[in-house]
Amino acid sequence: MVIHYKEKSFFTSKDLALSVIGGRWKIAIxxxxxxxxxxxxxxxxxxxxxxxxxxxxxQLRELEEDQIITRMVYPVVPPKVEYQLSEIGLQLxxxxxxxxxxxxxFRIFLEENANKKSVQ
Amino acid sequence: MVIHYKEKSFFTSKDLALSVIGGRWKIAIxxxxxxxxxxxxxxxxxxxxxxxxxxxxxQLRELEEDQIITRMVYPVVPPKVEYQLSEIGLQLxxxxxxxxxxxxxFRIFLEENANKKSVQ
DNA sequence: GGCAATACTGACGTTTTTGTCACTGTGATT
DNA sequence: AATCACAGTGACAAAAACGTCAGTATTGCC
Numbered sequence: 001m002v003i004h005y006k007e008k009s010f011f012t013s014k015d016l017a018l019s020v021i022g023g024r025w026k027i028a029i030x031x032x033x034x035x036x037x038x039x040x041x042x043x044x045x046x047x048x049x050x051x052x053x054x055x056x057x058x059q060l061r062e063l064e065e066d067q068i069i070t071r072m073v074y075p076v077v078p079p080k081v082e083y084q085l086s087e088i089g090l091q092l093x094x095x096x097x098x099x100x101x102x103x104x105x106f107r108i109f110l111e112e113n114a115n116k117k118s119v120q
Numbered sequence: 121m122v123i124h125y126k127e128k129s130f131f132t133s134k135d136l137a138l139s140v141i142g143g144r145w146k147i148a149i150x151x152x153x154x155x156x157x158x159x160x161x162x163x164x165x166x167x168x169x170x171x172x173x174x175x176x177x178x179q180l181r182e183l184e185e186d187q188i189i190t191r192m193v194y195p196v197v198p199p200k201v202e203y204q205l206s207e208i209g210l211q212l213x214x215x216x217x218x219x220x221x222x223x224x225x226f227r228i229f230l231e232e233n234a235n236k237k238s239v240q
Numbered sequence: 241g242g243c244a245a246t247a248c249t250g251a252c253g254t255t256t257t258t259g260t261c262a263c264t265g266t267g268a269t270t
Numbered sequence: 271a272a273t274c275a276c277a278g279t280g281a282c283a284a285a286a287a288c289g290t291c292a293g294t295a296t297t298g299c300c
Contacts, residue, residue: 013221055289067229077296100132100134106208197276
């Protein structure tokens with residue numbers, strides 16, 4: 001996840017992808033914005049209560065720089081900022097979906113394993 | 121990527137998945153083993169020349185602990201060890217594929233962007 | 241005047257992850 | 271007796287990621 005594509009010219013597709021979506025909370029953020037869009041910062045925080053605000057904002061900034069999400073600022077008081085997935089960001093849906101699906105399989109796999117052990 | 125599922129009882133599917141495949145080189149290793157299997161350590165190193173051996177071994181160990189890959193040791197000299205994806209590991213193929221596909225799209229997206237800028 | 245709401249930012253420290261270096265063991269080969 | 275091949279391990283250092291705390295700005299409300 002470390003080397004960002006802007007600092008390296010040659011990359012395989014997967015490395016390029018991972019340099020953009022590999023951050024600690026990025027898949028989670030993208031997942032939120034696939035559930036509901038647009039979302040305000042405070043709403044994303046409700047979806048992801050484990051992420052502290054500072055961290056969340058950093059990850060949002062990075063996603064914005066990479067043009068995965070867009071950030072709309074409304075000049076009102078109190079401030080209102082809305083985040084949503086860009087076109088290329090929306091195309092990450094199969095990635096998020098396949099990760100969730102595999103997670104489901106893996107959970108079942110772990111449970112079956114646990115059962116086998118307890119039977120022995 | 122940080123909190124491993126063994127240290128936390130409740131997890132969404134994606135968090136569970138990411139706790140297992142979120143390591144720096146894990147997707148890359150799984151990608152290798154989807155291309156060719158089984159592979160010896162030295163062969164994986166040829167696929168991934170940027171990863172130092174120590175790091176590679178650590179990531180392999182973690183994948184093995186999580187039962188994503190299997191490790192076969194042949195008691196010969198010089199030693200021979202073969203790695204391959206387990207059944208649940210093989211099921212990660214859609215994840216790797218969708219990441220690669222999106223990376224391709226994103227690369228095209230970046231190139232188009234660059235062209236637009238140079239035309240302006 | 242003081243406080244609330246929202247969306248931040250800066251400085252700083254901690255933790256995690258990643259990388260480097262030197263080293264191990266064994267049998268065959270030169 | 272030295273060297274090679276292969277697959278490691280241990281101790282440590284560096285870098286990156288992550289988290290915490292305090293503070294900013296604006297306007298309206300009590």
